[in-house]
Amino acid sequence: MLAWLESQTDDQFDEAPFGIVRMTRDGIVAAYCKSESHITGISQEYALGKYYFTQIAPCANNMMVASKYAQPELDEELDYILTYVCEPVKVRLRLLKSPDSRFQYFLVDRKSFS
Amino acid sequence: MMDAQLHLQKLLPIFHHSPLAMVEANAEGKIRQVNPKAVQLMMPLATYLDLPGTNIIDTLSGFIPAIRGAIADFYFDSGLIIDQEPYIIHFAYGQSLIERHFSLTIEKITPDSLLFFFDDVTDFLVKADALRHRS
Numbered sequence: 655m656l657a658w659l660e661s662q663t664d665d666q667f668d669e670a671p672f673g674i675v676r677m678t679r680d681g682i683v684a685a686y687c688k689s690e691s692h693i694t695g696i697s698q699e700y701a702l703g704k705y706y707f708t709q710i711a712p713c714a715n716n717m718m719v720a721s722k723y724a725q726p727e728l729d730e731e732l733d734y735i736l737t738y739v740c741e742p743v744k745v746r747l748r749l750l751k752s753p754d755s756r757f758q759y760f761l762v763d764r765k766s767f768s
Numbered sequence: 769m770m771d772a773q774l775h776l777q778k779l780l781p782i783f784h785h786s787p788l789a790m791v792e793a794n795a796e797g798k799i800r801q802v803n804p805k806a807v808q809l810m811m812p813l814a815t816y817l818d819l820p821g822t823n824i825i826d827t828l829s830g831f832i833p834a835i836r837g838a839i840a841d842f843y844f845d846s847g848l849i850i851d852q853e854p855y856i857i858h859f860a861y862g863q864s865l866i867e868r869h870f871s872l873t874i875e876k877i878t879p880d881s882l883l884f885f886f887d888d889v890t891d892f893l894v895k896a897d898a899l900r901h902r903s
Contacts, residue, residue, distance in 0.1 A: 713807035717861055718815060735807050735821050738784060742802050744820070 656729070656750050659759050673762035681706050681723070684757060693745070693762055694738055706760065713737050714760075719749065726753045736762065791884040795839075797825025809870075809888055816859040824884050828872070831857045835874065842876060849874040849882075854889070869893055 659674070664685035667674045673690030677683055686701035694711075701710050707720040713736060714720055722728055728751040736743050743764065751758040783790060789806035793799050799822055802810075807821075814821035817830040829836040832855050842849045855870045873885040 711804070713804035713811075716808045716812055718812050732815075733820065734811060735802070737802055737804055737807050742799060742807070742822075744822070 655748070655761075656752050656755070656759070659750065660755055660757070675701075675706060675710075675760040675762075676757050677706050677760065679751075679756060679758060681708075681720075681758075683710060686710075690762055693743060693764070694736060696738060711736065711738065711760075714747075719747065719760075722749050723751055723758055725751070727751060728758070787887070789884075789886045791824045793824045793882050793884065795880045795882065797823045797882070799824055806884075806886070809886065812861060813857070813859065816861065824882075828884070828886075831855070831859070832872070835872070839874065839876075839882065844876065845879050846876050849876055 659676070664676065667676070667685055667687035668689075670687055670689055673693050674685070674687040675683060675690055676685035683701045683704055683706050686696070686698045688698070690696075691698055691701075696710060704710055707715040714734065718732065719734065722730060728749050731746060731748045734745055734747050736745050746763045748761040748763075749759075750761065783801075783803050786803055786805060789809050790801075790803045791799055791806045791810075792801040802824075810824070810827055811821050813831060814827045817827065819826055819830070821827060825836060825839065835850065838849050850872055852871050852873050855872055857868045857870055859866055867890075868888050869890045871887050871889050873883075875883045875885075877883055
């Protein structure tokens, strides 16, 4: 999955059937795909350049999600609830990070990833 | 009517940006509205209890059993059930044993609407303690 994410341009993410947030290793949003925007109600324009876990998804700014990105390598799935502009939504998250990449990824699906 | 709707729209950012966790639930605790701070604080607790995090009474009573009785025993149609009570919550996450101090308020708005306000005041207490020792 990480190799596929790395090969995609920001625009190509818009074709994905699930939400994708591409962040710098400091947590600044570099790409925010349309599916993610539909789930959260936050526009791409608003999200780009902001700190993801403090300004866009404070609901995930805890030991279960945000703190996991402190690890050099990460590939973990978990059930979660997202809320911001949206009504509370039950989602399946996948958190991805590799020491070889300058980005880290936050994937969101209303169903489980397969 | 339009003025009321505009006013409500202006209130929404306060709800979403509040540093205090806020949840509106039905009488059984099923969550109807929740702000990001509440999700941030609640999900590690729900996960520890192996709950989905959709019922605030189930989640909080797993750590503070007294709240279920306090809600059930409150016979008025509205009013404060718990008012800024401090609680200590213990749970494990991964290899870590965690102790957090919570402040909790529960208010009944109607027979089928409960408001929960809570905050993790652990860091505040540490800072207050340091201030006391300095002065």
